[in-house]
Amino acid sequence: METDHRVVVGDARNLALPDDSVELVVTSPPYPMIEMWDDLFADLDPAVEERLAAGDGRGAFEAMHAQLDEVWAELSRVLVPGGVACVNVGDATRTVDDSFRVYGNHSRIVDAFEDLGFDPLPEILWRKPVNSAAKFMGSGMIPPNAYVTLEHEYVLVFRNGPGQREFDPGADRRYEAAYFWEERNRWFSDVWTGVRGERQALDGDAYGGDDPRDRSGAYPFAVPYRLVNMYSVYGDTVLDPFWGTGTTSLAAMVAARDSVGYEIEPEFARAFDDRVDAVPDHSRDVVEERLADHRAFVAERRAEGDDFGYEAEHYDFLVRTKQERRIRLYAVERMKETADGYRAVHEPVEDR
Numbered sequence: 001m002e003t004d005h006r007v008v009v010g011d012a013r014n015l016a017l018p019d020d021s022v023e024l025v026v027t028s029p030p031y032p033m034i035e036m037w038d039d040l041f042a043d044l045d046p047a048v049e050e051r052l053a054a055g056d057g058r059g060a061f062e063a064m065h066a067q068l069d070e071v072w073a074e075l076s077r078v079l080v081p082g083g084v085a086c087v088n089v090g091d092a093t094r095t096v097d098d099s100f101r102v103y104g105n106h107s108r109i110v111d112a113f114e115d116l117g118f119d120p121l122p123e124i125l126w127r128k129p130v131n132s133a134a135k136f137m138g139s140g141m142i143p144p145n146a147y148v149t150l151e152h153e154y155v156l157v158f159r160n161g162p163g164q165r166e167f168d169p170g171a172d173r174r175y176e177a178a179y180f181w182e183e184r185n186r187w188f189s190d191v192w193t194g195v196r197g198e199r200q201a202l203d204g205d206a207y208g209g210d211d212p213r214d215r216s217g218a219y220p221f222a223v224p225y226r227l228v229n230m231y232s233v234y235g236d237t238v239l240d241p242f243w244g245t246g247t248t249s250l251a252a253m254v255a256a257r258d259s260v261g262y263e264i265e266p267e268f269a270r271a272f273d274d275r276v277d278a279v280p281d282h283s284r285d286v287v288e289e290r291l292a293d294h295r296a297f298v299a300e301r302r303a304e305g306d307d308f309g310y311e312a313e314h315y316d317f318l319v320r321t322k323q324e325r326r327i328r329l330y331a332v333e334r335m336k337e338t339a340d341g342y343r344a345v346h347e348p349v350e351d352r
Helices: 035-044 047-053 057-078 105-115 181-187 198-203 222-231 247-255 266-276 279-303
Strands: 002-009 022-027 079-089 092-096 099-103 118-127 136-138 146-148 152-160 237-240 258-263 329-338 341-349
Touching: 002 247, 002 266, 022 222, 022 247, 035 047, 035 057, 047 057, 057 079, 057 092, 057 099, 057 105, 079 105, 079 118, 079 222, 105 118, 105 152, 152 222, 181 222, 181 279, 222 247, 237 247, 247 258, 247 279, 247 329, 258 266, 266 329, 279 329, 279 341
Parallel strands: 002 258, 022 079, 022 237, 237 258
Antiparallel strands: 002 341, 079 152, 092 099, 118 152, 136 146, 329 341
């Protein structure tokens, strides 16, 4: 199996992609009203800077989201009917003109997608691990002027139109892309905890002295990797219109899906070359970890008397459900550069 991964340096408000050409969107946009993104939004619309300078926080918030709205409109065009869009975003707290408040980015994005005809699906609350012992802002131990801290982000999930995608009965590319029963129970929980960014070490020191990751909202690899496996099948294309450090493309490579990434800052695309060499080892580590975790799960449950009942076709272990029998995981054997990105060559990881 080979998968293609395009990286386009360009503005996602005008995607040079055909209608109905991608099956899944996984992205984390710049968060309006987070100060690190002020300059980017001001470059896109000078009114943002004017409204912030005037102390008009609500006006700046709307001006920032107006830029994101143009990207969401493009997604409704390029996403296949029944395709899914996953948007990782956090709310913002900020003081503007001596007024402290929360700016609800997640609810504003839900409204924008609904206006475009998307159906919202149950969202995921990603509770991020934090090291700080302080669980409040404001006046500390004295009421009433303290505020809770935001220690979570949202993964908003939308379906493009009312109908689900259809597949040929028993399609190999769907059944081989199955996930394990215990993965389903963990991944499809509405609260994710313990999702850490250890695998961000794959980034390396690729950016030199002026590290553009300081301007990146990169999420940990586990977030897009789960979403790619949850909402796409082999042969699908995953789009990230806010590509950043390329974590969504990495997840697509490891999950053996095609991908397209749009990034407005060219230094991110150039730096990604230094990450690609590590993809085969990273891919095999992820696949072998999933297989080892399932074997451990089966051994533990069988020791407690559970009856699994089905044998996997490509592996020497049992599975809980009939739908898991044909599961087949692929690892990247090598990467090739192409004219507009990369091609990954995958081989099945199997022991039968």
